[in-house]
Amino acid sequence: MDDNPNAPVCYRHPQKETYVRCARCDRPICPDCMNQASVGFQCPECVREGQKSVRRPRTALGAVGGSGMVTKTLVGINVAVFLLGLVWAASLGGVGNVLGGDTTPLHYLGSLWAPPYSDIVVEGLGIKVSGVAGGAYYRLLTSMFLHYGVIHLLFNMYVLWVIGQYLERELGPLRYLGLYLLSGLGGNVLTYLLADTGASITNANSWAWTAGASGCIFGLFGAMVLINRKLGRDMSGVYVILGLNLVITFLPGTNISWTGHIGGLLTGLALGAALAYAPRANRAMIQTVAFVGVLVVFVGLIAWRTSTLNTLLSSIT
Structure with a gap:
C-alpha cells in the first residue's frame, strides 16, 4: 500500500x-x-x-554553583609547575641537580620532602626578600605555586582538592578564585613584612626564601570556618584539622613559614566575613569592596616594606 x-x-x-x-x-x-x-x-x-x-538554583551564599573546574585547574597548575621545576633543575646540571648528586634510592626517598632541586626553582621564583625589594614583585604570586618536594606538594593538593571543591560550589568560581589568590598573597605579604633580615642585612643574597600554596589553603580554611558557622553546619572536623595544622606550623625544627600560614588564615577570615555575612540586598557590592579593599591594603604594605628595606640598604652601603 x-x-x-x-x-x-x-x-x-x-x-x-x-x-x-x-x-x-x-x-x-x-x-x-x-x-x-x-x-x-x-x-x-x-x-x-x-x-x-x-533560573538556575543558587546556593545560600548567592552563587549559581561551580563544577569544580577552578579547583581542578589550580591543582593542575601546581603539579605542572612542580614537574617543570624538575626539568629546569635537570637542565641546569643533570640528575645531580635534582637528587643532589647522590642518586641512590635511599637518598631519593629522603629527599622527597625537600630535594636539592627545590632550591634552584624556589630561589628563582620564591619569596626572596632581596628579590621582591629589588622590584621582582611577581615572586609574591609565583611563590604560591611552588613546593619543596613531593610530600609538600601532595599534602597541599589533597587538602585543596577536598575543601576547594566544596567552597567553589558554595561561592561560585569567581569569588572562590579571588579568595584563593588573595589568601596566598596575604600569606606572602606577611612573610615579606616580617622576614628577619637580622645580621644578613649587609648581604641581601643570604636572606631566606619561602614558597608553597599553604597560605592559600589556610585562607580557604579561614573562610570555611565563617561560612559554615553562618550556614549552621557542623564545624568539629574543620576545627580539628585546622588546629592540628596550626600546631604543626609552630613545632620547633619544622622550618615552616608560620607567616605564610597565619597571613593566609587572617586573609581568609577577613574575606570569609564578607562572603558569609554581607546583607543579601547589597551582597555583590559589599563583597567587591572587601576584595578590592584587601588588595589595596596589600599593595600599600608591599610598597611601604620595599621603601623601608631600600632605605635601610642605602644607609649601610
Whole structure:
C-alpha cells in the first residue's frame, strides 16, 4: 500500500511520517525528536528555549554553583609547575641537580620532602626578600605555586582538592578564585613584612626564601570556618584539622613559614566575613569592596616594606 502523500512529516526528518505535534509550536515531530513534557511532547528547539527561561538554583551564599573546574585547574597548575621545576633543575646540571648528586634510592626517598632541586626553582621564583625589594614583585604570586618536594606538594593538593571543591560550589568560581589568590598573597605579604633580615642585612643574597600554596589553603580554611558557622553546619572536623595544622606550623625544627600560614588564615577570615555575612540586598557590592579593599591594603604594605628595606640598604652601603 502506498504511503499517504498528504500525511504530515517531521519538520527535522522529512522522510518520517508522524501525527504527533509539539505541544508548544505545533510542528510535527517524529519519535527521535520527541521530548516528554508535563503535557504532551516538545521539539528540541522548544526544549532549549524553555531551559533558557529556567533560573538556575543558587546556593545560600548567592552563587549559581561551580563544577569544580577552578579547583581542578589550580591543582593542575601546581603539579605542572612542580614537574617543570624538575626539568629546569635537570637542565641546569643533570640528575645531580635534582637528587643532589647522590642518586641512590635511599637518598631519593629522603629527599622527597625537600630535594636539592627545590632550591634552584624556589630561589628563582620564591619569596626572596632581596628579590621582591629589588622590584621582582611577581615572586609574591609565583611563590604560591611552588613546593619543596613531593610530600609538600601532595599534602597541599589533597587538602585543596577536598575543601576547594566544596567552597567553589558554595561561592561560585569567581569569588572562590579571588579568595584563593588573595589568601596566598596575604600569606606572602606577611612573610615579606616580617622576614628577619637580622645580621644578613649587609648581604641581601643570604636572606631566606619561602614558597608553597599553604597560605592559600589556610585562607580557604579561614573562610570555611565563617561560612559554615553562618550556614549552621557542623564545624568539629574543620576545627580539628585546622588546629592540628596550626600546631604543626609552630613545632620547633619544622622550618615552616608560620607567616605564610597565619597571613593566609587572617586573609581568609577577613574575606570569609564578607562572603558569609554581607546583607543579601547589597551582597555583590559589599563583597567587591572587601576584595578590592584587601588588595589595596596589600599593595600599600608591599610598597611601604620595599621603601623601608631600600632605605635601610642605602644607609649601610
